[in-house]
Amino acid sequence: MPGSNYDRDLTVKEGFVLSKFLVKWEMILVYILVFINVILAVFRHDLYFQSGTIQSIINAGLDVSPLVLGMVFILLLGDIDVSVAAQMILGGMVTGLMMDAGIPWIIAVICGILICMVCGAFNGFCVAFLKMPAVITTISTSMLYRGIVEIVLGENSLKNFPKWYNKIGWSNIGPIPLSMILFLIMGLIFCFILHRTTFGRKVYIVGNNPTCATYSGISVTRVKMEVFILMGFMAGIGSIFFIGRMGGGVSSSMGTGYEMTAIACAVLGGVSTNGGKGKMYGPIIATFIMAFLTYTLGLLGVDPNSKKIFTGVILIITILISTVNKQMIKDFKLRTRYHNNKNIEALNDRTAEQIKELKQQLKAGKGDAASVNAKIAALKKECAEKSAQLWEEQKADAQKAKERYAK
Amino acid sequence: MKKVLSSRNTGLILVLVILLILAKILTPGLFSTYMIINTLQNNAIYALLAVGEFVIILTGGIDISIASQLAFVGIITTKLSCDNPGVPGIVFFLLAIVLGALCGALNGFLVGYLHMVPMICTLGTMYIFRGLAFVVSGGEWWFAAKYVQSYRWWAIGKIAGIPMLIWWTVIIMIVIGLFLGYTAPGRRIYAIGTSRESSAVAGIKEPTVTFYAYIICGVLAGLAGMLNTANYAIGYYGMAEGFEMTAIAICVLGGTAITGGKGRMDGVAIGVIIMAVINSFISMIPGMSVWQKALQGAIIIVAVAINYFTERSAAKRALKERGALI
Numbered sequence: 001m002p003g004s005n006y007d008r009d010l011t012v013k014e015g016f017v018l019s020k021f022l023v024k025w026e027m028i029l030v031y032i033l034v035f036i037n038v039i040l041a042v043f044r045h046d047l048y049f050q051s052g053t054i055q056s057i058i059n060a061g062l063d064v065s066p067l068v069l070g071m072v073f074i075l076l077l078g079d080i081d082v083s084v085a086a087q088m089i090l091g092g093m094v095t096g097l098m099m100d101a102g103i104p105w106i107i108a109v110i111c112g113i114l115i116c117m118v119c120g121a122f123n124g125f126c127v128a129f130l131k132m133p134a135v136i137t138t139i140s141t142s143m144l145y146r147g148i149v150e151i152v153l154g155e156n157s158l159k160n161f162p163k164w165y166n167k168i169g170w171s172n173i174g175p176i177p178l179s180m181i182l183f184l185i186m187g188l189i190f191c192f193i194l195h196r197t198t199f200g201r202k203v204y205i206v207g208n209n210p211t212c213a214t215y216s217g218i219s220v221t222r223v224k225m226e227v228f229i230l231m232g233f234m235a236g237i238g239s240i241f242f243i244g245r246m247g248g249g250v251s252s253s254m255g256t257g258y259e260m261t262a263i264a265c266a267v268l269g270g271v272s273t274n275g276g277k278g279k280m281y282g283p284i285i286a287t288f289i290m291a292f293l294t295y296t297l298g299l300l301g302v303d304p305n306s307k308k309i310f311t312g313v314i315l316i317i318t319i320l321i322s323t324v325n326k327q328m329i330k331d332f333k334l335r336t337r338y339h340n341n342k343n344i345e346a347l348n349d350r351t352a353e354q355i356k357e358l359k360q361q362l363k364a365g366k367g368d369a370a371s372v373n374a375k376i377a378a379l380k381k382e383c384a385e386k387s388a389q390l391w392e393e394q395k396a397d398a399q400k401a402k403e404r405y406a407k
Numbered sequence: 408m409k410k411v412l413s414s415r416n417t418g419l420i421l422v423l424v425i426l427l428i429l430a431k432i433l434t435p436g437l438f439s440t441y442m443i444i445n446t447l448q449n450n451a452i453y454a455l456l457a458v459g460e461f462v463i464i465l466t467g468g469i470d471i472s473i474a475s476q477l478a479f480v481g482i483i484t485t486k487l488s489c490d491n492p493g494v495p496g497i498v499f500f501l502l503a504i505v506l507g508a509l510c511g512a513l514n515g516f517l518v519g520y521l522h523m524v525p526m527i528c529t530l531g532t533m534y535i536f537r538g539l540a541f542v543v544s545g546g547e548w549w550f551a552a553k554y555v556q557s558y559r560w561w562a563i564g565k566i567a568g569i570p571m572l573i574w575w576t577v578i579i580m581i582v583i584g585l586f587l588g589y590t591a592p593g594r595r596i597y598a599i600g601t602s603r604e605s606s607a608v609a610g611i612k613e614p615t616v617t618f619y620a621y622i623i624c625g626v627l628a629g630l631a632g633m634l635n636t637a638n639y640a641i642g643y644y645g646m647a648e649g650f651e652m653t654a655i656a657i658c659v660l661g662g663t664a665i666t667g668g669k670g671r672m673d674g675v676a677i678g679v680i681i682m683a684v685i686n687s688f689i690s691m692i693p694g695m696s697v698w699q700k701a702l703q704g705a706i707i708i709v710a711v712a713i714n715y716f717t718e719r720s721a722a723k724r725a726l727k728e729r730g731a732l733i
Contacts, residue, residue, distance in 0.1 A: 080526065131719075132711050133665040135469060135526070139652050140707035147701025154697055256648075260530060273524045305541035305644060312534030316517065319527055328522070 025270040028321075029285040033292065040296045047299060055177045059169060061291020062179040063238075063245035067262035068269075069190045070234030072283050073227045075266050076194075076207045078275025079127060079134035081228070083119070083142035085258035087235035090145045091116040092243050092250040096158030105162040113236030119145055120232020121225070128224035142259070150252040157251035161243055169244035179241065183287070186237070191280040203227060207275030264315050265290050341394050344387045351383040418713070419662070419677045426684050434691040442687070444569060450683035451576040452477075452635045452647075454676075456654035457661075458583050459627035461675050464658050465587070466620045467600045467667025468518060468525030473628040474650040475536035476510045481632030482544045485642035488558040489549055496557040499633055507629015508622050510536060515621030519614040533651075541644040551640035562637035572638055579627065584672030596620055600667030656707045657682050662714060 021027065041048045048054075067084050074081045095112030099105060119141070126137040171178050194200035205213045206223045213220050242258070243250055269286035271278030293314065297307045330345075338344040355376050362372045431438065456473050463470040483506060484499040510532075517528045562572040587593035595616045598606040603613055636642040661678030663670030685706065689699050 126708065126712070130712055130715060132708075132715055136655065136659050136665050136711055137708065139655060140704045140711070143652070143656075143700050143704030144708065145704075147698070147704055150697050150700055260533075263527075264530060267527050267530075273527055303541075303546075305546075306538050308534040309538030309542070312531040312538065315534070316523070316528065316531035319523055319531070320517075320521060 026279065026281045026285060029269065029282060029289060033285060033289050036289065036292045036296055040292070040299065044299050055172050055175070057291055057295040058177045058180050058288070059245070060295060062177070062183050062287065063169060063241045064258055064261050064265065064290075065179070065183045065287050066186065066234045066238040066241055067258060068265040068283050068287050069186055069280075070231040070238075071262045071266045072190070072269070072271050072278065072280060073194070073203060074134075074231050075263070075271045075273055076203050076275060076278060077224060077227055078207045078273070079224070080263065080273065081123060081134065081138045081231055082259045082263075083123060083138040083145060084231065084235045084238070084262060085255045086142040086145035086149075087116045087119045087232060088239045088242055088258065089149050089250060089252065089255050090119060091236045092239040093149050093153060093158065095239070095243075096161060096250050097152070099160045099162070100158065109162065109240070112239060113233060116236035116239065117229050117232040120228045120230070120235065123232075124225040124228025127228065128221040146252060153250075153252050155251075157249050159249050161249075165240060165244040166247065167244070168241055169246075179244075183284075187280065187284045194280045199223075199226070204276055207277075209276075261290065264311065268315060268318055338387075339391055339394065341390060344390050347383060347386055347390070351379055354379055418717075419660075419674065419681065423677065423681050423684065426681065426688065430684060430688045434688060444573070446683050446687040447573050447576075448570050448638065450679060450686065451572045452631050452638070453650065453653050453657060453682065454576045454679040455579065455627050455631040455634070456650055457657040457675055457679060458580055458672075459624035459631075460651070460654040461658045461661075461663055461670065461672070462583065462587070462596065462620050462627075463525070463624050464655070464663050464665060465596050465600045465667060465670060466617055467603070468617070468620075469655065469665070470514065470525065470529045470621070470624055471651045471655075472510075472514060472529040472533040472536055473624065473631075473654060474647045475533045475540065476507060476625060476628040477632040477635060477647045477650065478644060479510065479536040479540040479543070479632070480506045480629040481636040481642055481646065482540045482644060484558075484633045485549050485554075485636045486543060486547075488555055489553045492555045496555075496559075496561050496637075499558060500561055500630075503629045503633035504626050505629075507625045507627070507632070509625070510629065511622040511625015512618070514625065515618035518621060519617035522614075537644070544642075544644045546644070549636070549642040554637070554640045559637045559640060562634045572634055575630070575634065579630075580672060580676055583623070583627075587672060592616070592619070597668055600669075602668070653682070653703075656703070659714075660707060660710045 067088070071081065071084065091112040094115045095108045098108035098111055123134075123138055123141055126132045126141070127134045168179055168182065173181060194203065202213070202218050202223050205216065205218060206220050210220050213223075242255060246254065265286045266278075266283045267273065268289065269278065269281075269283030271283060290311075293310065294307055297310055298304065302310070334340060334342070334345050338348065358372050358376055358379075361367060362369060456477065459473055460470060480503050484503050487502070488494065488496070488499050514529055514532055517523045517532070518525050560571065561575075562570065564571045566574060585593075587596060595606070595611050598609070598611055599613050599616050607613055632647075635647060657678040658670065658675060659665060659678075660681060661670065661674035661676070663674065682703075685703065686699065689702060
């Protein structure tokens with residue numbers, strides 16, 4: 001209708017399909033979580049149904065949770081941040097030092113978080129403005145931040161922290177752990193930021209294609225800077241969770257490896273390290289999976305160091321599930337069945353399509369079954385003959401090439 | 408002459424000379440033959456790991472599992488040699504190579520043929536190897552008294568007054584350097600790091616090259632594991648934690664581009680020496696040892712920043728020259 005007030009409807013309407021919903025990555029994670037719970041319930045039912053077990057599992061696993069939330073944003077950009085644990089300890093140290101000096105706790109805590117944000121901003125400055133690779137920047141800044149803690153604290157540790165720190169790591173409100181409530185609230189806020197605001201969409205587009213983002217008028221440097229500062233902020237929050245869980249103490253060697261756990265949780269949650277792919281819900285469930293996994297293995301009598309094997313294997317398998325896709329199956333078929341010959345592959349693909357079409361026609365009620373089946377058989381035979389012929393040709397070519405080189 | 412001046416290694420050597428002059432003024436004891444050999448011996452393990460990491464970074468990947476591979480292989484050779492004192496050391500030396508190659512093959516298979524992201528894949532195998540190291544050791548620690556002399560000789564035995572460990576490092580650096588620079592398989596590693604698409608068009612099988620690159624890295628990590636235990640005569644499952652970061656740092660300090668395809672072995676060698684000088688120099692000044700980590704981090708950041716500035720200015724200059732031609 002030219003000339004009239006005609007608005008094109010650009011929204012994509014995707015109906016709710018149950019079969020698709022059930023095989024979503026987030027749902028698979030839920031199954032894994034349930035599976036781990038069932039194993040725990042079956043093998044250690046005496047402990048599992050005791051009051052307080054599940055609460056303590058969740059409490060023990062959630063000290064890394066704020067880092068996971070921030071890490072998702074960093075990974076969505078296609079960057080990586082391995083300095084988060086060092087930032088966390090640095091922030092905790094600042095809070096502890098200010099508490100020792102007798103400054104009111106609220107200022108001390110805010111200063112701790114601010115220091116983490118400054119650290120994040122420095123990472124962001126190096127990555128966004130100086131265009132340094134994120135891996136190497138954050139490896140060296142993690143040395144730097146941890147080094148600063150070492151210089152200031154030496155072998156000492158700080159003990160003086162607000163009383164409510166411990167409550168976050170250890171107490172429950174009714175039957176629900178406090179840390180879980182806080183984590184879920186933060187998770188909701190982060191879901192909102194990532195999936196419902198322009199900033200979240202900007203993060204996705206920068207991760208998918210920075211050049212495209214630049215041409216769309218998005219300042220890539222600014223988005224990256226903001227995300228790294230956000231990560232610093234979450235590291236500051238993480239220091240509260242971590243110190244609370246550790247019983248209120250900080251020293252320079254604490255929290256090593258937390259950055260890897262955070263990355264593992266985010267990746268397990270379906271966030272691609274190439275950037276631009278992933279959702280917020282996955283990592284939230286994956287954090288719980290990690291918590292239950294480590295605890296379950298512990299209860300089943302696996303010692304903490306061999307638990308690492310299981311963590312690694314599960315990480316690799318889950319990533320493999322998401323990378324085994326149609327393309328890989330196609331490549332595999334090409335290599336094994338079609339003798340690396342693209343002509344044979346194309347022929348087979350075409351025949352398969354034709355057969356599919358014929359079968360659909362049969363379903364729709366066109367033509368009788370016998371003649372269609374005969375057609376299909378003829379097509380299959382023709383395809384097999386032609387493939388054999390092509391394969392013979394390829395062999396002959398290879399033989400000729402060999403003879404030519406032999407001369 | 409212009410080529411020499413614009414080379415990145417010139418800048419690195421300049422930094423090294425300044426560091427050495429500073430060291431000469433502040434800690435004169437650093438320049439005895441004994442100290443130099445000692446310093447090199449202590450940093451040779453880093454050098455071996457850095458060479459392995461260098462090969463991986465050239466393909467455009469990264470391997471953060473090398474320290475765990477080191478611990479895993481080191482624990483196995485240590486355990487076997489302590490249990491069977493009569494077996495000559497060369498058996499364990501070869502065993503370390505084989506085991507390392509197997510570890511590398513696992514990484515290479517996952518990254519090369521199954522197309523996993525290197526960082527995540529090696530993060531997973533890092534956990535696996537470290538866990539296996541614990542399972543194999545059963546939590547046991549091995550100290551100097553348990554080690555056999557024929558095993559330790561492969562690291563601390565001396566030929567022409569220089570420990571075997573340094574000889575191995577030098578030989579491996581030269582061999583791998585020549586391999587990467589002057590042979591067709593070596594150039595293929597550079598090619599897939601520079602551009603996967605164009606190398607695929609040129610007929611290079613990227614999965615296979617990646618696979619063998621990870622095997623090389625695994626062999627070097629395994630060798631480093633055996634030599635590390637032989638050198639320090641101590642073996643436990645948690646050893647060498649964090650070495651992978653130092654190895655990556657050395658590569659980057661030596662001018663290797665983390666995006667792949669750029670870097671030279673002589674740069675890595677200079678990177679190793681600079682790192683060694685910083686480490687030993689700082690630890691010799693009283694009261695400075697706590698500064699080590701922070702200074703290392705700061706130096707790497709500055710080095711990478713300078714690296715990128717020079718690269719970008721060179722690119723700009725090239726663009727200008729091209730503009731002038733038109």
